[in-house]
Amino acid sequence: MLLAFFKWCEASAMGKTISGSVYLFPVVEAVHLLALAVIGGAVLIVDMRLVGLGMRQQPISQVAKDAEPWLIGSLAVMLITGFMLMTSEAMRCYYNGAFWLKMWSLLFATIFTFTVRRRVAFADAVKPMWTKVVGVISVLLWSGVGVGGRGIGFY
Amino acid sequence: MSLLSFFQWLESTQLSVNFHESVWMYPIVESVHVLALCLFLGITVFWDLRLVGVAFGGVPATEIDKRMFPWVKLGFAIMVLSGFGLVLNTPVRYYTNIFFRIKFVMLALAGLNAWVFESGVYKKVKKWDREKLTPSQARMAGAVSLVLWAGIVIAGRMIAYNWFDKR
Numbered sequence: 292m293l294l295a296f297f298k299w300c301e302a303s304a305m306g307k308t309i310s311g312s313v314y315l316f317p318v319v320e321a322v323h324l325l326a327l328a329v330i331g332g333a334v335l336i337v338d339m340r341l342v343g344l345g346m347r348q349q350p351i352s353q354v355a356k357d358a359e360p361w362l363i364g365s366l367a368v369m370l371i372t373g374f375m376l377m378t379s380e381a382m383r384c385y386y387n388g389a390f391w392l393k394m395w396s397l398l399f400a401t402i403f404t405f406t407v408r409r410r411v412a413f414a415d416a417v418k419p420m421w422t423k424v425v426g427v428i429s430v431l432l433w434s435g436v437g438v439g440g441r442g443i444g445f446y
Numbered sequence: 447m448s449l450l451s452f453f454q455w456l457e458s459t460q461l462s463v464n465f466h467e468s469v470w471m472y473p474i475v476e477s478v479h480v481l482a483l484c485l486f487l488g489i490t491v492f493w494d495l496r497l498v499g500v501a502f503g504g505v506p507a508t509e510i511d512k513r514m515f516p517w518v519k520l521g522f523a524i525m526v527l528s529g530f531g532l533v534l535n536t537p538v539r540y541y542t543n544i545f546f547r548i549k550f551v552m553l554a555l556a557g558l559n560a561w562v563f564e565s566g567v568y569k570k571v572k573k574w575d576r577e578k579l580t581p582s583q584a585r586m587a588g589a590v591s592l593v594l595w596a597g598i599v600i601a602g603r604m605i606a607y608n609w610f611d612k613r
Contacts, residue, residue, distance in 0.1 A: 313609075317603065317604060317606075317607060320603060321599065321600045321603045321604070324480075324483075324599050324600075324603055325596055325599055325600070327480075327483065327484065328483055328484065328487040328488050328491050328595075328599065329488070329491055330484075330488075331483065331484025331485070331487070331488035332484065332487070332488025332489050332490075332491050332492045333488070333492075334484075334488075335484060335485060335488050335489065336488075336489065336492060336514070339517070344517075345513050345514055345517065346505060346509065346510065346513045346514065347513065348509055348513070349504075349505055349509070353504060353505075354502075354505075357501060357502045357503075357504065357505070358492075358501075358502075361492075361495075361501060434481070437480070437481050437484065438477065438481070441476070441477045441480050441481065442477075445473045
């Protein structure tokens with residue numbers, strides 16, 4: 292089923308337009324990178340606070356609330372531009388181990404962020420040991436997305 | 447010594463040759479450079495957004511500065527070191543690449559912008575530390591920084607392409 296979907300992406304008008312252009316891939320990739328800076332900051336600032344670093348004078352819930360719209364916005368841009376990039380080389384991605392490392396990390400990171408991490412960060416009454424564990428897991432999951440993503444080009 | 451001869455000299459060093467001949471050095475250093483972007487620029491972006499007045503409005507500016515700037519410095523050090531590593535891979539190619547030059551002009555401008563901010567409106571930060579709406583010079587500094595760093599990222603990514611390289 293996945294194979295059929297990737298074949299469809301490869302054959303899609305968007306995929307063909309991007310792969311057929313000299314400039315489109317670099318431009319979409321650059322937007323993907325700009326959103327990376329924003330999502331990187333939005334994730335790290337909250338994870339640092341969860342671990343006990345960074346803005347320690349502020350309640351965790353306030354830091355998490357301030358960062359959330361930026362996290363959601365930049366994630367949306369990442370998903371849209373990432374999907375565009377994928378369609379332009381869908382079959383290459385399908386057979387790329389780094390791509391799948393990225394996709395699985397992304398799935399778990401996103402679920403974890405909007406369930407466990409969100410509840411812990413917004414609660415303000417969680418034992419420091421647990422906020423630390425949540426912060427570390429979050430950094431590791433999102434790092435998997437980043438390392439996998441960079442790896443697609445080298446794999 | 448001209449800039450070109452500096453890059454030619456760099457290319458002739460054993461360090462550069464070793465770097466270039468290694469299979470793993472470039473991918474590793476490149477990955478470090480891209481991922482450290484999250485640390486350095488990720489935090490810098492939110493500092494700028496605070497100055498512009500659209501993020502972390504409830505947190506005093508000096509508090510963000512005090513708590514986050516050590517991490518920005520660490521991120522910047524990683525960016526500079528890994529960036530130097532990338533140049534070391536093919537020094538003359540970087541020197542001749544137009545996007546590399548554009549990136550460095552914008553880096554200098556970003557530094558100048560930060561200096562103007564630090565030596566100007568930030569000296570009077572006590573007056574607006576807790577204000578969500580910062581003074582216009584601070585908002586301007588934040589906006590200029592965001593634009594320049596976006597340009598630096600885009601130019602940095604485009605170094606990979608040789609669209610305008612002389613052959």
